[in-house]
Amino acid sequence: MPHQFVGTVKINGTTAPDGTVVTATIDGVETATAIVTGGNYQLKIRAAQGLPDPTGKTIKFTVDGQNANESQLFQAGGGTELNLTVTLVPPDVGAKDWFPNWSPFLSQTPPSPGNGPKLSGVAPNTAYPRQLVSLKGETAGTRVVWDVGSSREADVSPVAPITKDYFQIPAGASPGVHKVAIRNSSGTSNAVKVTVLAPSGDFPAPRIEDVVLRLQPSGKWILMLTAANLDADATVTVDSTQADSALISGLPISYMK
Numbered sequence: 001m002p003h004q005f006v007g008t009v010k011i012n013g014t015t016a017p018d019g020t021v022v023t024a025t026i027d028g029v030e031t032a033t034a035i036v037t038g039g040n041y042q043l044k045i046r047a048a049q050g051l052p053d054p055t056g057k058t059i060k061f062t063v064d065g066q067n068a069n070e071s072q073l074f075q076a077g078g079g080t081e082l083n084l085t086v087t088l089v090p091p092d093v094g095a096k097d098w099f100p101n102w103s104p105f106l107s108q109t110p111p112s113p114g115n116g117p118k119l120s121g122v123a124p125n126t127a128y129p130r131q132l133v134s135l136k137g138e139t140a141g142t143r144v145v146w147d148v149g150s151s152r153e154a155d156v157s158p159v160a161p162i163t164k165d166y167f168q169i170p171a172g173a174s175p176g177v178h179k180v181a182i183r184n185s186s187g188t189s190n191a192v193k194v195t196v197l198a199p200s201g202d203f204p205a206p207r208i209e210d211v212v213l214r215l216q217p218s219g220k221w222i223l224m225l226t227a228a229n230l231d232a233d234a235t236v237t238v239d240s241t242q243a244d245s246a247l248i249s250g251l252p253i254s255y256m257k
Contacts, residue, residue: 116187
């Protein structure tokens with residue numbers, strides 16, 4: 001059973017800015033990531049093939065690569081509110097003389113992508129091969145780059161895009177953490193991390209991995225499915241009745257008709 005962590009993120013007592021990346025590790029292996037929004041994060045740890053078994057292990061966290069002060073022993077099922085804090089220490093030798101402009105956020109800020117588009121996140125950021133995920137950012141007129149900056153870099157933009165905001169995890173993606181970016185004629189965006197889980201079940205048959213109910217401000221309940229091996233012509237049924245308010249891997253039903 002997965003375990004969900006939620007909470008606030010603060011760096012030297014100041015709320016972490018939107019876009020800050022929180023990473024959970026087990027035995028030094030990255031197992032899940034989350035993007036800070038409004039000073040909060042949310043991520044889910046689960047036992048999955050290709051990743052360390054979390055049972056009885058201590059989950060450690062980093063915030064934009066810096067170790068958080070908090071950790072938590074994994075417990076199957078349920079959730080934990082765990083507020084993360086990072087205490088950055090300035091250079092201890094001649095700091096005032098040699099680093100007069102030192103800032104606690106200096107090492108937290110990712111390299112500037114220049115004039116390229118901005119990518120704020122991928123949802124969900126833990127997925128299976130062939131799973132459809134959504135992009136958050138300045139996606140208009142961009143291409144999706146998988147394993148950006150590595151020798152395995154590849155364009156994974158759909159040949160006939162369903163929308164500009166979605167792409168499919170490559171079928172051959174290896175388990176572990178991969179970097180995704182978007183690119184246009186102006187340049188390449190910042191990279192966002194996506195954790196790929198090992199395929200399970202009868203590949204390539206579709207498979208539901210998780211089900212979440214969310215209450216919308218309008219008072220309506222939305223059913224969201226995290227699924228693998230799912231193509232764009234998929235349909236969802238609830239008690240044999242086709243759903244009209246479900247989201248599959250962030251892809252609205254209206255795009256599947």
